[in-house]
Amino acid sequence: MSEAVAERNEETAHGGAPDDVRPRPTAGESAAETLEDYTLRFAPRSYRRWTPAVVATTALGGIAYMADFSIGAGIGLTHGTGNALTAILVAAVVIFVTGFPLAYYGARYNIDLDLITRGAGFGYYGSVLTSVIFASFTFIFFALEGSIMAQGLRLGLGLPLWLGYLVATLLVIPLVIYGMKALSKLQVWTTPLWLLLMVGPLVYLVATDPGTVHRFVSYAGTDGHGGINTASVLLGAGVCLSLIAQIGEQIDYLRFMPPKTEENKRTWWAAVIMAGPGWVVLGAVKQAIGLFLAVYILAKAGPAAATEPIRQFTGAFAAMLPSWLVVPLAVVLVVISQIKINVTNAYSGSLAWTNSVTRVTKRYPGRMVFVLANLAFALILMEADMFSFLNGILGFYSNCAIAWVVTVATDILVNKYLLKLSPKIPEFRRGMLHAVNPVGVVAFTAASGLSIAMYFHALGDALQPYSPVAAAVLAFVLTPLMAAVTKGRYYLRRSDDGIDEPLLDADGNPSATSYPCHVCRQEFERPDLAACPAHDAMVCSLCLSTDRSSEHVLPAASPF
Template identity: 90%
Template sequence: MSVEPQLTAPDSGRQLPPAGPSAEQAVADHTVADHAAAGHLRPDQAVTETLEDYTLRFAPRSYRRWTPMVVATTALGGIAYMADFSIGAGIGLTHGTGNALAAILVAAVVIFVTGFPLAYYGARYNIDLDLITRGSGFGYYGSVLTSVIFASFTFIFFALEGSIMAQGLKLGLGLPLWLGYLVSTFLVIPLVIYGMKALSKLQVWTTPVWLLLMVGPLLYLVATDPGTVNRFLSYAGAGGHGGVNTASVLLGAGVCLSLIAQIGEQIDYLRFMPPKTEANKRTWWTAVVMAGPGWVVLGALKQAIGLFLAVYVLAEVGPAAATEPIQQFKGAFAAMMPPWLVIPLAVVLVVISQIKINVTNAYSGSLAWTNSFTRVTKRYPGRMVFVLANLAFALILMEADMFSFLNGILGFYSNCAIAWVVTVATDIMVNKYLLKLSPHAPEFRRGMLYPVNPVGVVAFVAASGLSIAMYFHALGDALQPYSPVAAALIAFVLTPLVAVVTKGRYYLRRTGDGIDEPLLDADGNPRATTYTCHVCRQEFERPDVAACRTHDAVVCSLCLSTDRIGDHVLPAEPAAP
């Protein structure tokens, strides 16, 4: 079957109908009402919500009207979280400055190297990390595993940021922590409803104020009291032994590596990058590197600053409170501001940071949960349902005082996150570009992929399972610090190994989607030609549609996902003899 694209009449600007039976005739043959009865969401309801920011689907060229640097600024605004200050302080106060800085550097290198191919793929082909994961070793249903892991990342870090904000509200306004948790949770709901358009404005306008409040105190302390630098560099940690040792570095790096899944939130913005052309390629690459793997440079600096400020306020507030960002910045502002301004400024910084990151956490988490639910149940309940569900999970963690056992949660979680990100990055770098066993062009549509691809699933399950066992001392105390290393190495080795053993046969269920026009244009960008989905009657660009199994028409990716009877899904191609 071949389906012709809609063409634009040069004299009128109107779209000419496709050749063959019209979309209206196709709907008459197999009505929208029939599909609704079979379990579909009302087309108008699904379209209204998913087209606000192209939830669960390819982001079309017609929507991507931001410049590369606006996208980059928006994405970088999403890493304004204060958790880095707590993470760096916690590692340093436990293991000492030398071990902490080495751990931060090791984690940053791993995150940058694995994040680069993912960021490039998301920006180049305008799909989020879940859609990338589907076609990069996991399969259509196999990536549900990683969607749940990413969703867990968002509510864990939402809870962490909400806890930090509640600490600030307690200090500044006297609110009890339980009430601060509620305020920090419900504050983001109005902001996250509207998707990318609202988030881009919020991040661009608040970033300069946030940077000034964060960097200003550090520069002042270093300039006016050089002794603070010496005390910071010589701090030996709780044990007081000093020196750098491998076990302490790896334990610290394991906590830092829990942030590896942050690349997923960066890609939620990078998927809105404009097409890469000869005219904009330098700016395009700069934006991708800055907002993609480059986020970890700022993240690592924040972790080091958090340790610096913790050491600075340690004698005054004690080790428990020294890991709280509100106490760190209160001490820093006190050295340079009049007393009446100290607490208000510290609270403003914490609140701005929490809002900037938690709108992203709530937004990205809702996408991940909705994606998983829609694939498994073939129903689209609406993204707002999962915004509220994600916030509920986060609130439970906050009320359980997760801040007090932060390092334990992050150390355990990092093993799953590392296994996932390294598996996908390896599939892109090695299986796609080196071995050429994985299809180069992105694929995420139902019917085009096998339900489960053993390449990614086996590598991920083996890497995460063994590393978690190591983390919980199942393989002995001596190996426990090496669990993040094990997660990365096992994923890196097994991903190409399983691809070679299976000869890459479980990537694509079909090599053609029934449409003659290629997915990519001459510059390698997704084509912008529009087609009309005969189920929801909306127009979608070339990468988001496939031919219908039962009609001479096309179906969009969301309608394919919610087709409970499989009426539209193309059959598998016959196996090669």
């Protein structure tokens, strides 16, 4: 399949029967509307031309966000350095462990987290719920990063905050339109400068003023606990765990990994681990740096300004650079960071919204509609000054995110590999899955519902700090319990997709053999197709999603 065909598949494959009354757009019209890269489907081998190192660098470039500095500073200034570092470590371990199986499945089978979620306990329509949660994650963090950039533009250029919010929003639109091709170049070229500007001030302060380390280590916080306090650690970890859904954005890049073979297995695994769950290592370091810089500038800037990354870095740069260079460099760092992460937020959010709406309405409106919708949500949050109540938003959101990610990770690790009640090869095609699988839906709903109630003190003040723990434990326990109770009956609606050729090749990678879809007249690789019961032909997954009459959907397998 040629690259030109690959680029326009998403737009031309709108679904519907050949005699659909709607005119089918030409390839040229579709390509002009927006350049896609397999928004709602399996990413074919013909499109995945990047090396593991390029994919990993691109994925890691997406975690250049400045929010970590604010999160670490906010936790530390409240609870003290000891509690904050412990909370950061606890959250990092949970995020790494739960992110590993998700990253592996995304890279191995070349599908995004929504497609993984469908076959990991939620069902075809059940995962719409988690897609909306993930989309919310992207615009919440877009708004957070946009707020940080607006603070930088106000300090450096004198722009009022409302105008800075607008600039931060509009700046990413030209970049996010072009998907993986443009994003890979952006992330690779900007990462070295970003790393230098982020790490340089820390190294300089530690080397030239050892007293900064002592002040950092001994800082006790404002909550008066002192020492390591369980409630403080869990409250801090809850805020950090709001980032657990970041694995979804990492997988949006990891799905473009090349096939894993005997020749590339070392670099393949290194890239998956580093850019998958490994993102949290850099994230945790950034949170600790944010706290270090906040303590360093606290006496000069005050507690409110100490949580603002632009103030943190201007304070650090001032110790090592001429005064005329301080603000420009800090603004450059903030702008680069904001662009690197917010093109990812806008891109991943548009995928999640498009996925949900296409399944519910059985129409494919095009990804750009949801790029703009996601940006509009983020702009509203910025104008509402979400930065001032950051920890409250993240603490609440983390309960939903934890319940979702732990449910899917548990289904993969326990239900697929230990209990063998969930099929190992992920399934995402309509007709192959039940509409709703109670395993994931019940586990997620119960875990998130109870933990949110705890977060809002419904079960007493003493239990409130334990809401993220409750979300994780309940999801971990209920997911295999529901699989055992239902005996795994609700994972697959049928096990045979009507195509004789195996889904995987000899190396266990998705087959690269391509076939034409008789609805949209485009060619797709084997994992993206299923047999059409109404015609002696095959139909692609997106045409199945948009089939309003269900003419092309395979019937359920006989229960006998």
